[in-house]
Amino acid sequence: MNLEDDILIENFLRNELSDQERTSFLERIKSDPDFKEQYLLEKQLHESLNEEDWSFVNTIDSKEADEYEALFKSEEIQNLKEVIKNASTNSKGDRSKVIRLLTGIAAAVVIGIFALRPILSPSVLDTNTLYASYADFNNLPSFAERSSEDINENLVTAEKLFKEKNYEKAAFTFNTILDSDKSLSGAYIYAALAESELGNFDKAIEVLNELESSDLIDSEKAYWYKSLVYIKANQVEQAKKELKSIIEKSLFNKGKAQELLKELE
Known part of the structure; x- marks a missing residue:
């Protein structure tokens, strides 16, 4: 090497x-x-x-x-x-x-x-790599690609902060936007992922629970992103629960959920 x-x-x-x-x-x-x-x-x-x-x-x-x-x-x-x-x-x-x-x-x-357990065993689940692979930040919805008439400039700014890995400012900006406009499903996802990158897993789940309970067309995506947040937080059993819900209800990313569940089991 x-x-x-x-x-x-x-x-x-x-x-x-x-x-x-x-x-x-x-x-x-x-x-x-x-x-x-x-x-x-x-x-x-x-x-x-x-x-x-x-x-x-x-x-x-x-x-x-x-x-x-x-x-x-x-x-x-x-x-x-x-x-x-x-x-x-x-x-x-x-x-x-x-x-x-x-x-x-x-x-x-x-x-x-x-003499408790092999701490550095190769079989230890690499949750960080799984999270990074399946979160796939490159394929998140882009506000910058929409017409300027249809989008709040603050969303474009927040997305740019996220892509620059300035997660603290990105989380603050997206959460501020959501405080005044609850109709932006993409903002929930970005806010939750930014909080997750900061290690604020409870806050990330809180944001996604709000998306899940909304009447937005993308509300079902909350299950997928909650499973990813739980994986990053190393809460594997919770992640499995979310993935099984996706599979049973045929929700967003069912195919990936089946694949990821196999990785976790």
Whole structure:
């Protein structure tokens, strides 16, 4: 794996790719097994150094969570994290070999202390990649493409902010628009996705529940986007529930819902 791929993967993990680059990245993961393996290794290292992103934490009970938290904050693990940071930053050799070695060491330390579950197992569901793949920001409805007579300029501005990944301002603008006009189904979707990107999952679901309960023609799309928000929030069972509703009721994106449900099971 070359340096360019290392940089590409790092930029993806930091959410620094353009929409086009993001789409190409996800397509490559599907078609290139070696690249996918490298991505998963990089992701493991990224999560091992970021206590906010340990993907398993939402899938365990409170007792286990307390034990993991205590482990993560222990002096031994903090020292190990520092070693990993220094080695991955300073190594001039094959970075993938360094990552394999260090993530293996980290996993061995954790398993040796608690012997609870294989934290870095390749079978762990990669919800971030699933979300990014199925959310497909490039195919969201565009307000900018409509006639200027039919569209509020604030919507165009908000869409531009979203595409520039300025999610905080985009969420604020879309929510402000919705406060005065509840008839814009696309605005609900953009607002919810912006909130989701900010990690405001409860707010995202609240926005989509409002769309679902409306009499708008696109109200059924709320089920699909709620399933995506739940996936990003790592609430897999809730996501499955929404997907099953789509399939049973033959709602928007039924085919994709069937495909995604298989990925989750």
